Amino acid sequence: MKQTEFIRRLDVSRLTAMLFPLLVLLVFGLVDAAQADVGMGNAQERITPIGEVRLQGQPPVEIAAKPAAIQEQEVELRAAPRPSRADYPDIGVSSRAIVWVLGQMHLFFGALVLAVPLFVLLIELVGVYTRDDRYDDMAHEFMKISLIGFSITAIFGGSLALALFLLYPDLMAYLMHVFGSQWLVYAGLFFFESFFLYVYYYGWNALRYGNLKWVHLTLGLLLNASGLTIMVMANSWATFMMAPSGVNEVGAVVGNIWEVMKGPLWNPINLHRFIANIAFGGAVVGAYAAFKFLSAKDPVKRAHYDWMGYTSNFIAILAFLPLPFAGYWLMAEIYAYSQQMGITAMGGILAWLFIVQAVLIGTILLAGNFYLWSGMSRTDGSERYKGLIKVIALVLVVCFLIWVTPHTLILSASEISLLGGSHHHILGPLGIMPAKNIAVNLMLIATFLSFQLYRRSDKVATVSWAPMGNALMIAVYIGAVVNIIFLGVYYGYFTNTVYKVGSSVAQVVTTLLVIVFGLVIDALMFKKAKVLPSHWGRIPDRAQYALFALPIAFTWLMALMGYVRSSVKTHWHVYTVMKDNSPDNFIPAIGYAGNMITLVTVLFLLCVLFMFWVANLSGSKQRKPETALAGGEA
Amino acid sequence: MSVLAKTLGFSLGLTLLFTLVTYLLPQIKGEAPVDKKVDLGSLTMESFIVLGDEIFHNKGTCTLCHQPAPLGRAPDIAGEDMVALANKHLADERYQGDAKNAEEYIRESLIHPGKYVVAGWGKKGSNDTESPMPGVDKPPIQLTPVEIDAVIAWLQAKDGGEVTVPLPAVEAAAEAASTATTGDSGKAPAPAATAEEALAKYACASCHAMDSNDALVGPGLVDIGSRLSKEQLRQSIVDPNAVVAEGFPPAMPLDFASRMTVSELEMIVNYLAEKK
Amino acid sequence: MEQQNNMGIAGRLAAVVIAIVIMLAFYYGLNHLVMGMQGLPLNLDLTPAG
Numbered sequence: 001m002k003q004t005e006f007i008r009r010l011d012v013s014r015l016t017a018m019l020f021p022l023l024v025l026l027v028f029g030l031v032d033a034a035q036a037d038v039g040m041g042n043a044q045e046r047i048t049p050i051g052e053v054r055l056q057g058q059p060p061v062e063i064a065a066k067p068a069a070i071q072e073q074e075v076e077l078r079a080a081p082r083p084s085r086a087d088y089p090d091i092g093v094s095s096r097a098i099v100w101v102l103g104q105m106h107l108f109f110g111a112l113v114l115a116v117p118l119f120v121l122l123i124e125l126v127g128v129y130t131r132d133d134r135y136d137d138m139a140h141e142f143m144k145i146s147l148i149g150f151s152i153t154a155i156f157g158g159s160l161a162l163a164l165f166l167l168y169p170d171l172m173a174y175l176m177h178v179f180g181s182q183w184l185v186y187a188g189l190f191f192f193e194s195f196f197l198y199v200y201y202y203g204w205n206a207l208r209y210g211n212l213k214w215v216h217l218t219l220g221l222l223l224n225a226s227g228l229t230i231m232v233m234a235n236s237w238a239t240f241m242m243a244p245s246g247v248n249e250v251g252a253v254v255g256n257i258w259e260v261m262k263g264p265l266w267n268p269i270n271l272h273r274f275i276a277n278i279a280f281g282g283a284v285v286g287a288y289a290a291f292k293f294l295s296a297k298d299p300v301k302r303a304h305y306d307w308m309g310y311t312s313n314f315i316a317i318l319a320f321l322p323l324p325f326a327g328y329w330l331m332a333e334i335y336a337y338s339q340q341m342g343i344t345a346m347g348g349i350l351a352w353l354f355i356v357q358a359v360l361i362g363t364i365l366l367a368g369n370f371y372l373w374s375g376m377s378r379t380d381g382s383e384r385y386k387g388l389i390k391v392i393a394l395v396l397v398v399c400f401l402i403w404v405t406p407h408t409l410i411l412s413a414s415e416i417s418l419l420g421g422s423h424h425h426i427l428g429p430l431g432i433m434p435a436k437n438i439a440v441n442l443m444l445i446a447t448f449l450s451f452q453l454y455r456r457s458d459k460v461a462t463v464s465w466a467p468m469g470n471a472l473m474i475a476v477y478i479g480a481v482v483n484i485i486f487l488g489v490y491y492g493y494f495t496n497t498v499y500k501v502g503s504s505v506a507q508v509v510t511t512l513l514v515i516v517f518g519l520v521i522d523a524l525m526f527k528k529a530k531v532l533p534s535h536w537g538r539i540p541d542r543a544q545y546a547l548f549a550l551p552i553a554f555t556w557l558m559a560l561m562g563y564v565r566s567s568v569k570t571h572w573h574v575y576t577v578m579k580d581n582s583p584d585n586f587i588p589a590i591g592y593a594g595n596m597i598t599l600v601t602v603l604f605l606l607c608v609l610f611m612f613w614v615a616n617l618s619g620s621k622q623r624k625p626e627t628a629l630a631g632g633e634a
Numbered sequence: 635m636s637v638l639a640k641t642l643g644f645s646l647g648l649t650l651l652f653t654l655v656t657y658l659l660p661q662i663k664g665e666a667p668v669d670k671k672v673d674l675g676s677l678t679m680e681s682f683i684v685l686g687d688e689i690f691h692n693k694g695t696c697t698l699c700h701q702p703a704p705l706g707r708a709p710d711i712a713g714e715d716m717v718a719l720a721n722k723h724l725a726d727e728r729y730q731g732d733a734k735n736a737e738e739y740i741r742e743s744l745i746h747p748g749k750y751v752v753a754g755w756g757k758k759g760s761n762d763t764e765s766p767m768p769g770v771d772k773p774p775i776q777l778t779p780v781e782i783d784a785v786i787a788w789l790q791a792k793d794g795g796e797v798t799v800p801l802p803a804v805e806a807a808a809e810a811a812s813t814a815t816t817g818d819s820g821k822a823p824a825p826a827a828t829a830e831e832a833l834a835k836y837a838c839a840s841c842h843a844m845d846s847n848d849a850l851v852g853p854g855l856v857d858i859g860s861r862l863s864k865e866q867l868r869q870s871i872v873d874p875n876a877v878v879a880e881g882f883p884p885a886m887p888l889d890f891a892s893r894m895t896v897s898e899l900e901m902i903v904n905y906l907a908e909k910k
Numbered sequence: 911m912e913q914q915n916n917m918g919i920a921g922r923l924a925a926v927v928i929a930i931v932i933m934l935a936f937y938y939g940l941n942h943l944v945m946g947m948q949g950l951p952l953n954l955d956l957t958p959a960g
Contacts, residue, residue, distance in 0.1 A: 294637045336896055352659045359655050363648075471925035472933075479933030487941065490956070499950055499958050506944040510937065548641055552648045570664065587664030594656030601649050605642075 078177065080251025080578040083170040088582040095167040096584035097596065102163050104559050104600040106156035108280075109149050109607070110234075111273070111558070114227045115281025116146040117200070119315050121220040128213060138308055140204050145288050145615040146281075147201060150194070152607055168582070171573045175237060178247065182233065182257055189230050196223035228274070235269050236261040241574045242565070243337045251577035264337045268330035275326055279319035280558060283551040286312030288612055290547035293537075303537035309547050310375060310536075316550055317368045317451065321444060321515065324361075325508055334568070341575070345568045352590055353564055355404055360557040362400040365447050367549040369396060372454045374543030381532040382457035389453070395446045399439035434492020437504045441484045441511045449477065452518050459529040469525045476517045480510050555604055559597040677801055679787070686788030689781050694770060699851075699885075708767065709752055716740065717795040723750055737798045740786050744770045744777075766850050768840040829905030832898040836890065852886060853879045859910040867903045 088095065120139045127135030165172050176183065200219045207216035245263040246255030253260065289309035296302050335342035345351075373389050376382035461469070484507050491503035569575045571585040579585075588596075690696050690712075699708040720736035723729060731749040733739035742749055747767035756762035770777045770785075777785070780802045787799045826832035833839065841851035848854045862870065869876055871894075874886035894902075938956075945952050951959040 291637065291641055294641065338895065350664075352662075355659065356652070356655050360652065467922055468925060468929075471922065471929040474926050475929030475933040478930055479937050482934065483937040483941070495958055499945075502945050502948045502950040503941075505948060506941050509940065509944050513940070545641075545644055548645050549648055552645050553652075556649065556652050567664075589661035589663050590656045590659050591661050594653045597656075598649050598653045602646070605645060605649075 077248075077252040077254075080174050080247075080574060081170040082579065083581055085581050085583065087170055089167055089169070090583075091167070094584055095582060098163050099160065099167060100563075100596055101600055101603070102156055102160040104562060105603060105607070106153060106160045107562065108555065108558070108600070108604045109153040109156060110231070111277040111280050112284055113146055113149045113153050114231055115277040116142055116149070116285065117197075117220060117223050117227060118278060119282065121217065121224060123311070124217060124220065128217070134304075134307075136208070138311065141308070142285055143201050143204070144618070145285065145612055147197075148611050148614050150197060152611065154190075168573075171578065174251070174574070174578060175240075178240070178253055178260055179237065180257065182236075182261070186230065186233050189226050189233075193223065193226040193230060196220075196226060231273065231277075232266075232270050233261075235273060236263070236266055238565070239263045239265040239269050241572075242334075242341075242569055244574050244577050247577060249576070251574065265330070265333055268326070268333045272323070272326040272330050275319055275323050276558065279316045279323060280551075280554050282312045282315030282319060283547075283554045284608060286316060286547045287551045287608075288312075290544040291612070294541060294544055299537055306378075306537045306539055309544065313368065313371050313547060313550070316554075317372075317447065320364065320368070321448065322512075324440060324444070325512075328504075328508070338575075341568050345564060350564050350567055350587070353560060353593075356560060356590075356594075357557065358400070358404045360553050360560065362396075362403065362443075363549060363553040364557070365443055366396060366400070367546040367553065369393070369447055369450045371543055371546035371550075372450045374540055374546070376454060376457045377540065378536060378538050379458035379532055379534050381460065382453075385453045385457060389450070392446045392450055396443055399443045399446070402439040403436055403443070405435075434488040434500060434504075437492070437507055438485055438488035441507050442481065444511050445477070445480060445484075445514055448515050448518060452522065455522065456526070458532045458534050459526045460532065461525045461529050463525055463527070466525060469521055473518065473521055476514055476521075480514045483507075483510050552601065552605075555601045556597055559600050560593075563593050563597065679797060679801060682784055682801060683788045683791045683797070685781075686784035686786070687792075689777065689785055690788060694777060694781075694785060699767070708755055711789070712792075715793040715795070716789045717793065723752070726750075735798070736795075737786060737790070740789055741782065744782055744785070766840055768837050826898050826901070829901040832894075832902050833905070835898075836894065836902075838902075841885070849882070852882055855906060855909060857910055859907045862906075864903050864907050867906050868899065871899060871902065 120142050123135050123139040123142070127133070127139065196219055200216065200223050203216060203219065207213060207219075240260060240263055243263045243265045244251070246253060246257075246260035248254050286309050289305045289312055293302055293305035293309060296305060331342065331345070334345065369392065373393075376385065376389075463469070487503040487507050487510075491499045567587050569580075570587065571580050572578065573580045696711070700711045701708075702710045702713050717736045720739040724733065724736070724739055729750050731739070731742050731746075733742045739750075747765035747769065748763075751760075751762045751765045753762055756764055756766070770782065771779075783799045783802065787797050790797045790799070826835045833844070838844070838855075843850055843854035843856070845856050846854050847856050858867070866877070870886075872891040874888060874890075890899075941956065942952055953959045
């Protein structure tokens with residue numbers, strides 16, 4: 001009886017779960033069909049059969065009809081608008097500043113609410129496999145604290161859209177024209193995302209065990225699928241503006257929507273944002289855990305939030321490690337698309353920003369490492385690694401200093417005379433790219449070493465080949481460091497440019513191999529290892545501040561790089577196709593950008609505080625007033 | 635102190651620290667290039683001469699070759715009195731052109747540089763009968779008549795000579811001078827579609843003979859494909875000073891890497907590699 | 911930890927040195943492979959070929 005009831009319920013939920021992808025497909029199909037029906041091309045075809053109409057007595061000017069393709073093009077060709085400065089509404093405040101703030105806030109929260117469900121789903125899956133309820137509870141808590149982030153994202157998204165239509169009407173009209181019905185699909189996906197989100201969150205306890213858990217996991221998967229689709233669609237607008245495709249040189253649409261979306265920078269941006277979102281989301285929820293840890297007095301609670309903070313940091317740093325490589329790919333594609341754009345970003349006016357970037361990434365790596373080192377006090381087996389940590393710290397600091405040494409910058413004449421040449425005579429060789437490549441790769445390797453030491457600190461290997469394994473691991477690290485320095489110095493300074501660039505790929509491969517080796521060797525070596533007790537909650541309070549430094553640096557970094565990404569278009573709305581003639585069509589000075597970035601970071605901080613506060617509100621309950629209680633009893 | 639105050643204070647402090655870093659760096663704005671509209675009402679001869687000066691040094695790319703010895707690959711225009719020199723050349727018996735005065739002579743040598751080649755500066759092997767200079771009214775320099783007038787005005791004025799060029803008239807007018815203020819981030823001209831177009835766009839033939847091995851400013855390229863590999867060709871264009879052909883000055887422009895699109899570079903490299 | 915004590919200091923040092931030699935050879939091959947895949951062949955002494 002109960003069994004059949006269960007099966008029936010299961011079937012219904014399963015059916016809905018299966019029907020939704022179908023529905024998505026159906027909507028896509030319908031939109032496609034609708035587009036085909038009203039499309040200009042079809043109208044043209046319907047008219048053609050009438051045949052030629054000629055004036056009597058006039059010689060046929062053109063007997064052969066133009067090929068259909070050309071006719072179609074002529075009908076559809078509509079060049080990008082060329083607004084003059086007067087066409088931009090002036091509301092007394094810089095339009096760019098308004099759109100900047102709203103866009104960045106939308107992006108922050110968008111990134112957060114895309115990332116959190118992603119690792120929540122993974123943690124939930126881990127919970128299913130380990131049968132450890134703690135994972136499930138933690139995943140649920142992550143979801144809880146980011147829930148109203150979805151509303152905040154929507155609020156900022158709506159405001160951003162309004163602001164754009166108000167302040168940049170010509171640009172938006174053009175983009176609407178280019179992307180056409182894609183906007184409807186985009187809007188439609190929000191319904192799906194909201195649906196999955198609320199069912200996923202509120203159905204957590206209803207669908208907690210057995211087969212129903214799999215229904216719940218499927219819902220989570222669909223939530224992520226709709227979220228990611230939304231992201232890649234929005235990315236296509238940004239990349240279209242940077243590197244337009246599917247349009248001709250005056251901006252008239254000549255390709256279909258897929259050709260418009262699939263620009264040369266689309267996939268690099270997709271990957272870069274996907275990875276960065278995870279790191280960002282992990283860092284933000286880590287701050288929540290740190291805050292709860294610091295405010296809690298109860299050792300059980302402290303242990304729980306310590307573990308939550310550790311997991312968040314783990315997610316953030318792990319996602320952060322491959323990020324430079326995704327960035328490298330993006331930059332390479334930008335250079336391949338347009339040398340000029342690449343030089344504007346890396347060697348021109350924006351190049352100074354990469355010094356700020358180095359400061360931020362240095363902060364992130366140092367904070368992440370510091371947190372790992374502090375966390376070793378949780379276990380008794382970590383004494384072994386104390387000495388190594390000092391070496392890692394030294395490597396990190398030295399590499400960091402090399403990294404922030406400026407080099408490839410366009411200098412003014414007075415700056416050149418101040419430096420006594422375009423390169424500093426002592427620091428010059430440290431400022432060039434090979435030196436920086438060495439520094440970055442060594443920093444990543446050092447961070448991975450911290451990570452690996454931390455993972456090892458509560459275990460003792462019991463396999464017989466452990467000394468061999470350790471010797472191999474040491475050799476992997478030493479060999480990699482030697483190889484990276486060799487590649488950088490030898491090819492970077494003593495051969496030509498082509499080899500210099502080629503060798504940086506070998507450096508990256510070496511770094512990645514260290515990570516792969518480390519993971520594989522440790523997985524095998526500590527398979528049946530003796531596990532020493534871990535004392536969650538036994539960590540100094542100051543370590544928690546690293547968990548605040550991470551999200552602040554991430555937020556700042558994201559805003560900074562977003563500004564660079566948008567600025568490489570220089571004075572174009574849509575690069576090479578639609579000029580920006582607004583009063584704000586210049587690249588602002590770094591200090592101004594810094595102010596804007598700080599403004600959005602602080603705003604984001606306040607919004608996140610609000611988000612956490614609301615999440616905690618649902619857990620607190622007002623006690624029934626004493627007087628009423630007494631009155632009732634009397 | 636409460637936990638909230640401490641953590642908020644820490645976070646804000648860190649944010650301000652990052653902001654401070656941006657204040658320590660040079661504060662440069664990247665202005666968008668402006669199409670310079672010449673306002674005839676307020677245009678004075680003085681500002682017209684200044685315009686000519688700017689065109690000579692920027693848009694005209696004249697200083698790529700016209701520099702004082704030993705850097706120069708053409709007469710040092712900025713360092714000599716051009717009016718006096720023009721009159722001297724007009725009086726030379728070798729002069730074959732139609733110019734009657736210094737202004738006409740300068741304009742003629744800008745548009746048809748081959749009419750009179752200064753002794754010693756002709757294409758190598760032409761015995762000073764052919765000029766290596768491209769006409770400034772043709773791509774890639776493409777100066778408008780108003781801009782050419784401005785350059786002449788500057789050339790006449792810089793050594794205290796009398797300016798005989800008239801200020802631009804209404805019909806020749808306004809539109810003209812789009813002197814990009816930032817040469818780097820300026821406009822992106824349409825990329826070339828074929829190798830020949832690309833070679834013309836970057837005026838390779840003004841220094842290299844395409845169908846002979848004659849040495850002009852640079853080596854002839856008729857059989858360059860048999861001498862250099864594709865990689866070497868690419869390097870010679872992108873980083874010309876890495877290897878300079880023996881017996882030639884390191885004279886090739888260094889900015890092709892930033893001006894050419896990738897496909898243009900590839901077309902040129904492939905085209906040259908075929909020349910065997 | 912007990913296992914590590916099975917081998918003497920000298921033995922462990924030898925293992926590490928041997929492992930380093932192996933890994934350096936491995937990275938040497940890797941450099942050839944990665945540069946070769948990019949069309950930038952190397953000579954045996956790792957100078958650019960051709």
